[in-house]
Amino acid sequence: MSNLEGVEKEVVAWHRKTFPNATVEAISDKFDEESGEFFDVVLHNGLNYFSDEAAAEFADKCIVYMAGLAKLGKPSLTSLIAAKLAINKGREWGAESENGDRPRVK
16 A cells, blocks of 8 residues: 555545535535635745645645545545556647646647
């Protein structure tokens, strides 16, 4: 078991104990709320994604996401990331834009 998987199990156990009746809708709303808080902090800090406050808000997003996956009965975040990474590695990517992004070639 990876360290991330151990943390994920701990997050899911805590969430189930603390929010036993949370619905998928409630988790989705909380994820949206945490996403907004993350972007507010980043914008407030002059787009500094590496501030401690931004990192904490990003962690909140991950915690809600892990809990949401468990609520939906989906595999762990680790297994989902590994599967999607394998797909992304096999894709072709276009030219890099000014902001460093590269679109997927269809």
